[in-house]
Amino acid sequence: MALRHWFEVRDVEAEQRRLGILPARSGDRSYDKGLRPLALTTLPPQLVRLKPDAPMVTLHYMQDIYDDGVLRADPWRWWFAWIAIELIARSGPDPQGERARRFVLEDPSLEIVRRQASRWLAAAPARILAVQERLSALVDLALDEADSPGRTIAERVRRSVANLDLTLAEAMASEAGRVSASITIRLAERARRG
Structure with missing residues (x-):
């Protein structure tokens, strides 16, 4: 590609x-x-940018990287775009972003990135909202599970929040998945027109 x-x-x-x-x-x-x-x-492990002589059509593919209505471009979004392009080139389209999400969550080479997901969080204040939504979902899940015997609501909430590192990694992976899905959609549009 x-x-x-x-x-x-x-x-x-x-x-x-x-x-x-x-x-x-x-x-x-x-x-x-x-x-x-x-x-x-707060930077990702690699700095990624488009080369200055990149054609204008490349900017079209990266339109949602610059601004998706929630987050404006930052080094992490460019890093996610680079990962997505590599995965798409190797394995084909990623319309749901699931391949990129799994890669960020499971690939052994990114273990240090997952352990330092707070760097991703600190790079853009808008990401705090994504993490708050995930934590709220964990608390809701804990409250739903509280109906089952054995643990109190407080124990379930504590257990959910204790996995904050996993919560951050999952939120980061979700953003990577959205970036990958966006690029796949742009590539599909181009293929239909071409």
Whole structure:
């Protein structure tokens, strides 16, 4: 798929080493320790952007990445778009976004991303609403389950909220799935017209 060609991808940690925020190699003391707090970032593991010479049609495919009515483009949405394009290129269309969602939730290479999902959350205040909705659903589920014998409502709510890391990872994966579904829809539109 030619769309893959128009993405420029750089590793965040490598960029931080290049800029002197992190040591260039083990034992290196030449980096600026005052910049060290910048190493704790809300960025995804790779910085993804469209190349400057990308054709205008590429921007059409990425229309919902720029703004889906809820979230405006940020580094995470571009990262999700890159993942979606790679998955679509390898496995075909992802109209429901389920393949991208499962990839973000289950792929072993993204374990560190799932453990640090708070970085994703911190990158855009609108994401807090998505997480609040998920937590509300967990509480509702806990209240529904409370009718069964054995646990109190408080125990069920506590158990649901104790899995906050999973809740964040699922919300992040849902956003990745929406991005993938959006790109699939745009590609299908283009194929119908072409």
